[in-house]
Amino acid sequence: MTTEKCFAKGSVAPGPVPKDHIRLYSMRFCPFAQRARLVLNAKGIKYDTININLKDKPDWFLEKSPFGLVPTLETPAGEVVYESPITCEYLDEVYPEKRLLPSNPFGKAQQKMMLEHFSKVTPYFYKIPTGRKNGEDVSGLEAELKEKFTKLNEDLVNKKTKFFGGDSITMIDYMMWPWFERLEIFELKHCLDHTPELKKWSEHMLEDPAVKITMHSMDTYKAFYKTYVEGKPNFDYGL
Amino acid sequence: MTTEKCFAKGSVAPGPVPKDHIRLYSMRFCPFAQRARLVLNAKGIKYDTININLKDKPDWFLEKSPFGLVPTLETPAGEVVYESPITCEYLDEVYPEKRLLPSNPFGKAQQKMMLEHFSKVTPYFYKIPTGRKNGEDVSGLEAELKEKFTKLNEDLVNKKTKFFGGDSITMIDYMMWPWFERLEIFELKHCLDHTPELKKWSEHMLEDPAVKITMHSMDTYKAFYKTYVEGKPNFDYGL
Numbered sequence: 001m002t003t004e005k006c007f008a009k010g011s012v013a014p015g016p017v018p019k020d021h022i023r024l025y026s027m028r029f030c031p032f033a034q035r036a037r038l039v040l041n042a043k044g045i046k047y048d049t050i051n052i053n054l055k056d057k058p059d060w061f062l063e064k065s066p067f068g069l070v071p072t073l074e075t076p077a078g079e080v081v082y083e084s085p086i087t088c089e090y091l092d093e094v095y096p097e098k099r100l101l102p103s104n105p106f107g108k109a110q111q112k113m114m115l116e117h118f119s120k121v122t123p124y125f126y127k128i129p130t131g132r133k134n135g136e137d138v139s140g141l142e143a144e145l146k147e148k149f150t151k152l153n154e155d156l157v158n159k160k161t162k163f164f165g166g167d168s169i170t171m172i173d174y175m176m177w178p179w180f181e182r183l184e185i186f187e188l189k190h191c192l193d194h195t196p197e198l199k200k201w202s203e204h205m206l207e208d209p210a211v212k213i214t215m216h217s218m219d220t221y222k223a224f225y226k227t228y229v230e231g232k233p234n235f236d237y238g239l
Numbered sequence: 240m241t242t243e244k245c246f247a248k249g250s251v252a253p254g255p256v257p258k259d260h261i262r263l264y265s266m267r268f269c270p271f272a273q274r275a276r277l278v279l280n281a282k283g284i285k286y287d288t289i290n291i292n293l294k295d296k297p298d299w300f301l302e303k304s305p306f307g308l309v310p311t312l313e314t315p316a317g318e319v320v321y322e323s324p325i326t327c328e329y330l331d332e333v334y335p336e337k338r339l340l341p342s343n344p345f346g347k348a349q350q351k352m353m354l355e356h357f358s359k360v361t362p363y364f365y366k367i368p369t370g371r372k373n374g375e376d377v378s379g380l381e382a383e384l385k386e387k388f389t390k391l392n393e394d395l396v397n398k399k400t401k402f403f404g405g406d407s408i409t410m411i412d413y414m415m416w417p418w419f420e421r422l423e424i425f426e427l428k429h430c431l432d433h434t435p436e437l438k439k440w441s442e443h444m445l446e447d448p449a450v451k452i453t454m455h456s457m458d459t460y461k462a463f464y465k466t467y468v469e470g471k472p473n474f475d476y477g478l
Binding site for chain 2: 067086087105117
């Protein structure tokens with residue numbers, strides 16, 4: 001694709017997916033879409049990207065992906081896959097090089113259960129900033145988030161491994177990472193102060209090539225989230 | 240196991256899982272637990288059942304399964320798996336006879352996307368009865384549920400198949416079935432009146448041996464749900 005600029009309602013649908021590629025419908029700052037971007041990059045998969053204006057979605061996008069969510073994948077054969085955990089598992093199965101999910105059923109189930117637990121963490125990244133914006137006392141919410149981080153920290157302590165699935169990065173690390181990358185933007189970095197193993201994990205993650213390539217600078221993130229909080233997200237910020 | 244009666248707080252934990260079995264922690268009337276019971280029966284897996292008092296859960300159960308939900312599986316090696324879609328996929332992978340999920344990645348992703356859509360249907364089975372109980376007008380909610388059934392009906396019409404994954408039962412049928420079995424109890428059977436293919440699907444499902452074996456009589460269901468609505472669920476009703 002020649003542009004990273006987002007496609008909005010009224011835009012002309014992009015052409016067909018190139019033969020040897022897979023297409024990712026994304027939004028540059030979306031943590032859920034970043035999960036798929038991490039997997040695509042970690043596995044060295046050839047893909048093109050169509051960014052979507054999530055405030056003003058094109059009709060052609062809603063026809064392809066009925067929930068209108070990113071990430072959505074499309075193959076040259078026109079097969080469409082959406083929902084971040086489904087897209088990531090699909091990519092891991094279709095492109096078997098560098099498998100990210102364990103091949104044994106219990107190992108895979110464990111990663112999925114960890115993801116279920118983590119799905120109770122992500123809402124705090126919306127509730128706390130929203131609460132602050134409305135002038136509410138968010139100390140209770142912050143304490144709950146710290147408690148969840150303590151559990152993740154204990155998990156690493158018990159496992160004695162660098163990452164959540166062992167000593168190398170596996171799927172669950174990539175599924176959780178996008179929110180940790182955004183701790184600073186949401187002024188939540190202090191929540192890691194009492195969880196040294198989790199802090200070390202996040203430092204190890206920062207060394208990963210797929211993490212490096214999918215990350216924006218903090219200045220860019222902050223500038224984007226400012227427009228987001230003001231209700232006029234600039235999806236093309238910095239382009 | 241010698242008893243189907245539920246284990247409550249204060250109960251003595253059951254003994255170890257027999258060597259050639261898998262154990263299911265369940266509740267006899269729970270639609271989510273029924274998903275696992277359907278898969279266990281369809282695949283002919285040897286299992287024992289420990290029913291849990293979901294109003295007054297044993298500590299030993301909460302230690303095994305931190306969300307305290309059924310279904311939960313336990314193997315003789317002490318491996319524990321919870322969350323109904325995770326348990327069902329785990330069973331399908333560990334016991335490869337009569338595979339219920341497609342082996343190709345896109346087919347599997349399609350079933351998981353269908354399940355995501357269906358996860359927007361199940362809340363109506365709680366919202367509508369609760370609304371009625373509170374004397375609210377639930378016609379809007381019923382119209383929304385009918386609309387979702389119309390979409391499922393269209394899906395069958397487009398596919399021209401008896402079941403959602405083809406002409407034989409696959410995982411997605413079992414994942415959806417428990418709520419259709421309960422339409423009558425929740426006085427929602429009329430919601431199928433304008434969706435003839437979906438109605439036919441539910442008639443085909445009723446012929447399936449795993450469906451027959453996991454089902455209670457309507458009288459039993461109604462009697463249980465009466466105690467449930469009154470806030471004092473009798474998990475051992477009929478034993």
